[in-house]
Amino acid sequence: MSADASISSKAFTAAVFAAAVFSAWHAASLYLPPYLLPSPARIVEAASAFFSSAQRLSHLWATLLHIGVAIAISFAGGAALALLAHYANWSAPAIHQRLSPFLNAFSGIGWTLLAVIWFGVSTPTVIFSIAVVLLPFALINLREGLIALDRELDEMGRSFGRARWRMFTLIVAPGLLPFAAATLRIMFGVAWKVALTAELFGGSRGLGYLINLARQEYDTDMIFTVIIFIIISVYLADRFIFLPLERYTARQFAGQASR
């Protein structure tokens, strides 16, 4: 194994790589018809058209709303189930050995197709499809968090007082925060992957609906624009919102056990 490379050589390689990718893309777009591979210039044009159209931007807000509501619902549901299994031991096998594996193994498109039949092509269909796929992620991750909670801390807490609610708000909840942050981060990543599919098959609004229209019209410019926009915004949100949140909660609240 060679020694670690210096920062400047890494940056140089990254710049060369980016330049190579762009020139390859540009060169290929000269030979291929635009419906197969639009040139970078066409994408810039399509992107500026996208961001100046209020009607198209409304699809972006719709997708963000779908994702936000779905994450909130499945996080709350997953937390409720994980806490129920933790505090009411008798329910643990039913939740962790029956419900959780079932939900975890159920296909995302299966939920979407079923939801379309049950709720029609609508916003509830999209939110249901995303939330039900995210639920096992929340449940499994928060369960790990509850297991990893520091036992010593729990014992100390009980020696100070027996009020369960105080124990929960002062010890358990803060101890869970790092896991909650990590869970949110995972859920956000998965939500984007599922949301577009749900919108494409079951939605009448949102970016998935938009790229379905573009697909039917062979508007590859629009497809590329939406995909590139999603890649950039998911990366930025992960890098500048969810990763810092995860690190901050881990620093502030993590007990010895989870460090």
Place this chain on the structure above:
Amino acid sequence: MTGVLRRYISRPWPMWLADALVIGVVALWAYSTQTLPDYVLPGPWPVAKRLVELFTDWNFLYHTLASTLRVFASVLIALVIGGGLALLHRALPVLDWVMRGGIQPFLSSFPSIGWAILAAIWFPPGHFSIIFVQVAILVPFCMINIAEGLRQIDREAMEMARSFTRNKSRIAFKIMLPLLAPYLLGALRISYGIGWKISLVAELLGSTSGLGYLMLRAQGSADLVTVIAACLAIVLLFIAGERLLLDPLARKFSAKQAIN
């Protein structure tokens, strides 16, 4: 046999409760569908019959097998490509920014339906197009897990290995591979799950085989029996793969780990 039976009967009561709950849900399903039409919610009996047909009747088995084989193939190809990228990253530290700032976030953030649409535009419909989409979805998961494994490999262990031999393939097979095994298994487990749960989306556009295609076609004709049976078949295949392939592998390799 009686021992197994006795152990089963003397399980703690919450386990019985869990099973009773499952039976209760199925009973409630059966009861509530007596008055509901089949296109809203079919009863458990027709769904169970179709579920059996998915594994026995050739017209259905064809789709089940197509999906299963493609998921297996995609997982293996993704493991090789993801592992290759992770190894390349480790071997050439100068690529650090390209990998961590370019290729990996690009692949991780790419929407799965985006791959499916692009493949439908770029390639003729068929196995290649579907496997391409599934591999593209799975590669980042494999890459992240294997890269993490490579990071965790003990430098001391590598140093020790190098002091004993300079044969690189011996080091790779005797030291690196066993140490990497848990992470390879993690990558395998995650991508197997994602393969069934998310990457079946590849079969929805421009495909004429597979459980995804079957579900979409059935949904189009309001044939809920087939949609639900296909969903349950996926649940069964997923759990069977975990129990029969991944868990034994995990036991085997964690036993080796313990000796190390």
